[in-house]
Amino acid sequence: MRDDSFILNPLFARPSETSPPPSQRLPEEPMLPETAYQIVHDEAMLDGNARLNLATFVTTWMDERANLLYSEALDKNIVDKDEYPQTAAIEERCWRMLAALWQAPDPAQALGCSTTGSSEACMLGGLALKRRWQEARRAQGKAADRPNLVMSSATQVCWEKFCNYFDVEPRSVSISEEHKVLDGAVLSNGRSLVDYLDENTIGVVAIMGVTYTGMYEPVAKIAAVLDDFQVRTGLDIPIHVDGASGAMVAPFLQPELVWDFRIPRVQSINTSGHKYGLVYPGVGWVVWREARSLPQSLIFNVSYLGGDMPTFALNFSRPGAQILLQYYNFLRFGFKGYQAIQKATSEVARYLAAGVGALEPFELWNAAEDIPVFAWQLAGGVERSWTLYDLSDRLRMQGWQIPAYPLPADLQEITVQRIVVRAGLSRDLADRLLDDIKKQVAWLERNGHEVEQPEVQRFHH
Numbered sequence: 001m002r003d004d005s006f007i008l009n010p011l012f013a014r015p016s017e018t019s020p021p022p023s024q025r026l027p028e029e030p031m032l033p034e035t036a037y038q039i040v041h042d043e044a045m046l047d048g049n050a051r052l053n054l055a056t057f058v059t060t061w062m063d064e065r066a067n068l069l070y071s072e073a074l075d076k077n078i079v080d081k082d083e084y085p086q087t088a089a090i091e092e093r094c095w096r097m098l099a100a101l102w103q104a105p106d107p108a109q110a111l112g113c114s115t116t117g118s119s120e121a122c123m124l125g126g127l128a129l130k131r132r133w134q135e136a137r138r139a140q141g142k143a144a145d146r147p148n149l150v151m152s153s154a155t156q157v158c159w160e161k162f163c164n165y166f167d168v169e170p171r172s173v174s175i176s177e178e179h180k181v182l183d184g185a186v187l188s189n190g191r192s193l194v195d196y197l198d199e200n201t202i203g204v205v206a207i208m209g210v211t212y213t214g215m216y217e218p219v220a221k222i223a224a225v226l227d228d229f230q231v232r233t234g235l236d237i238p239i240h241v242d243g244a245s246g247a248m249v250a251p252f253l254q255p256e257l258v259w260d261f262r263i264p265r266v267q268s269i270n271t272s273g274h275k276y277g278l279v280y281p282g283v284g285w286v287v288w289r290e291a292r293s294l295p296q297s298l299i300f301n302v303s304y305l306g307g308d309m310p311t312f313a314l315n316f317s318r319p320g321a322q323i324l325l326q327y328y329n330f331l332r333f334g335f336k337g338y339q340a341i342q343k344a345t346s347e348v349a350r351y352l353a354a355g356v357g358a359l360e361p362f363e364l365w366n367a368a369e370d371i372p373v374f375a376w377q378l379a380g381g382v383e384r385s386w387t388l389y390d391l392s393d394r395l396r397m398q399g400w401q402i403p404a405y406p407l408p409a410d411l412q413e414i415t416v417q418r419i420v421v422r423a424g425l426s427r428d429l430a431d432r433l434l435d436d437i438k439k440q441v442a443w444l445e446r447n448g449h450e451v452e453q454p455e456v457q458r459f460h461h
Ligand SMILES: *Cc1c(COP(=O)(O)O)cnc(C)c1O
Pocket: 057, 116, 117, 118, 119, 120, 122, 156, 158, 207, 208, 209, 210, 211, 242, 243, 244, 245, 272, 284
C-alpha cells in the first residue's frame, strides 16, 4: 500500500497531533478543527477556477444575500416536511410558479416536486410515463412487460440511466448533419420518428437545449408527428420535455416559441434549478400538467416524521436550502430579472460564437440562437496537425475549461468543442477568451500537436 499520509507542517500541527494522518483510512485519533480545515481547504484549492469553467451548466455564483440565506438554511432537510413546513410550502410555491411559467392549462391542477437535479427529475418523469402506460395496458388486458422510450441519440446520459435502471428499451433516433436534433423529419436512412413508435412506446423525450450543442428540439413538430400517428393508429403517445437548461431560458428569451404545456401532448417538464435557474448545485424540478399525468400508485405517504406526507422521489433526505435559494431567486429577479440575465448571457454567447466562427480553422455547429451554448468543429478540406482536443489542452493551461468530445452515435467521427456561457462570464472575459483562443490556434498552427505535448488520456472510438 502506498504511503498515503499527509505531511503536516510542524509549526502548524498541534502538540497532540504527532503522527501524520492517513488519507485513505479513517484516522485513529481526532484532530483539531483548525488542522482538519487547513488540510481540506488547501487540497480543495487545487480544484479549477469555477468561473473559467465553460464546460458546466451549473451555477457557480450567487449574491451575498443568497449566501447568507444558504448559511442560515444548511441544516434543513426537505423530506422532513413536518419539521420544516415552511420550506415545504415554499417548495410547492416554486413548482406552481414553474407550472404557470410553462403555461399549464390550470396551474392549480398541476403537480410537481423538487429533486436533486434534472437527472432525478427525468427519472420521475420517465417513471410516470412508464406506470401510466402499464396501467392503461393492464386495464385493456394487454402485456405491459416490454416498454420502450423514444428519443434522439443526443440525449443526456440520465435517459440512458433511466432506461437501464428501470428496464425500458431505449430507442434512439440518430441525429445527423442535416437533422441536428430530433425534428420528426424523414432521415437519410429513410426512417422517421414514427418508425420507432409502437404500442409499447411509453413516451417521447424532447430536449429543450441538447446537452451536446445547446439546440432546441422542435417540440411542436414532434407533437404534430405524434398527432398524425394517433389518427392513423389510435395510439396516444405523451411527450416529456427535458428542459434541464432550456425550460429556464425559452420562457424569457423565446416567449413566442411553443414548446411547453400549451402543447396538450406535453405531460411533464423538468428543469435544473442549478442551471439557468441560477441556484447553487443540488436542485431540480419536475412538473406534471395535471394530476392525471402522475399515477397515484407512484406516490408514497410517509408518516414516520410526523404528519402524513405524500412524496414522489428517489431520495429521502436531501438539503432544503437550495429550495429556499430557488424561491429567493424567483422573488429577487421576477420575470423581468430572469429575462435581463438570460438576455445578457445569451448576448455574450452569440458574441463568442461569432468570434469563434470567424476564425479560419473553425466551422460553427450552431451559433447560440437557443440557449447560451454553442459548439464548433474543425472546418473540413484542410490537413491539420492538431485537433480540438489539443486546443482544449492548451486553453486549459490558461485556466479555461472548454471540452472537446465526439458527437453521439452515427456522428462519432465529428469532434466538436462546446462553450456554455453562464451568468458571470462578462463581455470583457469573453474578449480575453477569444484572444486566448486565437493565440493558441496560432501556436498549434506553428507547432502541431506532436511538439512538446505529452500524450493525454483521450476518448477513443
Ligand atoms: C444537465 C442535463 C441533465 C442532467 O441534469 P442534472 O441537473 O445535472 O442532473 C439532463 N438533461 C439535459 C438535457 C441536461 O442538459
